[in-house]
Amino acid sequence: MPAAPDFGKELERLEAIVRQLETPDLDLDQALQLFEEGVERLRAARERLTAAQAKVKQVLTDHAGTLRVDDLDG
Amino acid sequence: MGQPLDMFGAVAPDGAWSVSAVNRRARMAIEGSLEPLWVQGEMTGLKVHQNGHWYFTLRDKQSQLRCTMFRDDARRVPAEPAEGMEVLVYGRPSIYEKRGDFQVTVSRLHSTEEGGLFRIAFEKARAALAKEGILDRPRKPLPLYPRWIAVVTSVDGAALRDIMAVAARRWPVAQIAVIGTRVQGEGAADEVVRALRTITQLTKVDVAIVGRGGGSKEDLQVFNEERVARAVAAVPVPVISAVGHETDVTLCDLVADHRAATPSAAAQMATPDREEVMEGLGHLGVRLAHGLSSRVQRMEERAGRTGDKLVTAIERRLEVVGSRLSVASGRLDALSPLGVLGRGFAVPRDATGRVLRRAADFRAGERFDLRVVDGTVKARVEN
Numbered sequence: 515m516p517a518a519p520d521f522g523k524e525l526e527r528l529e530a531i532v533r534q535l536e537t538p539d540l541d542l543d544q545a546l547q548l549f550e551e552g553v554e555r556l557r558a559a560r561e562r563l564t565a566a567q568a569k570v571k572q573v574l575t576d577h578a579g580t581l582r583v584d585d586l587d588g
Numbered sequence: 589m590g591q592p593l594d595m596f597g598a599v600a601p602d603g604a605w606s607v608s609a610v611n612r613r614a615r616m617a618i619e620g621s622l623e624p625l626w627v628q629g630e631m632t633g634l635k636v637h638q639n640g641h642w643y644f645t646l647r648d649k650q651s652q653l654r655c656t657m658f659r660d661d662a663r664r665v666p667a668e669p670a671e672g673m674e675v676l677v678y679g680r681p682s683i684y685e686k687r688g689d690f691q692v693t694v695s696r697l698h699s700t701e702e703g704g705l706f707r708i709a710f711e712k713a714r715a716a717l718a719k720e721g722i723l724d725r726p727r728k729p730l731p732l733y734p735r736w737i738a739v740v741t742s743v744d745g746a747a748l749r750d751i752m753a754v755a756a757r758r759w760p761v762a763q764i765a766v767i768g769t770r771v772q773g774e775g776a777a778d779e780v781v782r783a784l785r786t787i788t789q790l791t792k793v794d795v796a797i798v799g800r801g802g803g804s805k806e807d808l809q810v811f812n813e814e815r816v817a818r819a820v821a822a823v824p825v826p827v828i829s830a831v832g833h834e835t836d837v838t839l840c841d842l843v844a845d846h847r848a849a850t851p852s853a854a855a856q857m858a859t860p861d862r863e864e865v866m867e868g869l870g871h872l873g874v875r876l877a878h879g880l881s882s883r884v885q886r887m888e889e890r891a892g893r894t895g896d897k898l899v900t901a902i903e904r905r906l907e908v909v910g911s912r913l914s915v916a917s918g919r920l921d922a923l924s925p926l927g928v929l930g931r932g933f934a935v936p937r938d939a940t941g942r943v944l945r946r947a948a949d950f951r952a953g954e955r956f957d958l959r960v961v962d963g964t965v966k967a968r969v970e971n
Contacts, residue, residue, distance in 0.1 A: 535879030
């Protein structure tokens with residue numbers, strides 16, 4: 515089973531970035547870095563959401579009890 | 589068996605029958621002339637032998653009838669009938685040769701009472717689960733953003749189609765792992781139990797749906813099996829029970845972490861709505877932009893206070909024409925750095941890409957790049 519993006523973690527990181535960026539005594543360099551990271555992450559997250567296409571797999575067990583994951587209907 | 593009935597043909601002592609021969613003959617005669625039949629009567633004296641066979645007597649006001657039900661048939665009966673319960677049995681009249689007992693070998697047994705044996709089985713199992721604390725154990729919360737959703741149901745059923753449709757619409761980010769099982773009939777409960785155990789091996793799964801579409805009371809029986817309920821409780825990730833039914837709660841519902849009235853509703857519970865998540869991202873983008881712009885603003889204010897000419901000059905330059913575009917417009921495309929740059933912010937960097945953020949970073953005459961919304965402007969620090 516392939517790994518899928520963990521949106522929970524991604525959003526947590528974004529929240530953290532935003533909170534940090536909202537801290538008054540942040541220097542500009544850091545602010546820009548955070549901003550750029552945040553923007554990049556936001557864009558990636560948005561792209562993933564837009565492009566996401568649900569995949570359905572069927573889990574099969576062979577005689578030896580080994581699991582196999584196939585595409586459903588093919 | 590086609591022989592004429594001549595059980596009592598031997599009347600002379602020297603032609604006496606053996607006991608076994610009489611019983612065998614009687615058995616053949618009875619089996620040859622009486623087809624399997626339905627009998628209704630009152631259940632009494634049920635004994636469950638340790639080998640699993642059932643022995644009991646049916647009676648009415650006048651008579652009694654001994655019955656035997658073999659293990660494989662008895663196992664299919666949801667619960668042991670109570671003493672005095674009115675039951676219907678289907679079986680073959682015969683003679684147990686060893687004892688010479690007339691009896692019916694029963695293959696099916698139903699209660700004639702409402703809910704009947706299913707009700708008894710349900711209450712018994714519920715009591716057992718309650719006693720072990722399985723019914724009131726803490727429930728596992730659902731993941732907010734599931735990645736893999738395991739679905740235990742029939743591969744051909746409407747339930748799976750509904751779940752797939754709802755999940756694909758709401759949260760296509762998640763992948764669905766279908767563990768197909770039969771959901772009714774002989775052996776279905778064992779398949780569901782196996783499928784539920786399989787989830788343990790699928791370590792990426794973060795939520796599971798088990799269920800089927802609506803059906804008759806008997807169709808839903810699998811989800812009232814005690815061993816299915818135990819298997820549901822043993823799944824390491826949160827389980828949503830989705831057994832289509834109108835009024836009755838199944839054991840599975842009672843044990844699962846969450847209960848949905850239909851498979852579609854289960855898919856909805858298991859997934860966030862992509863549109864809402866998208867909206868949330870938009871809000872984060874706005875906050876990001878605000879965070880940066882207020883930071884830049886503070887720098888400008890400080891520059892104004894200190895009267896640092898160079899900083900003031902640079903910061904003025906940072907604030908290019910577009911700065912008046914409203915931050916509050918809400919249409920801010922904060923998802924791209926270009927979005928903020930488009931509002932008038934610019935980022936100065938030296939030849940190595942390092943952000944120039946202090947006056948001291950700028951040396952008179954030195955060239956630097958000013959990143960603005962539609963490209964990079966070559967700039968030079970004036971004397």
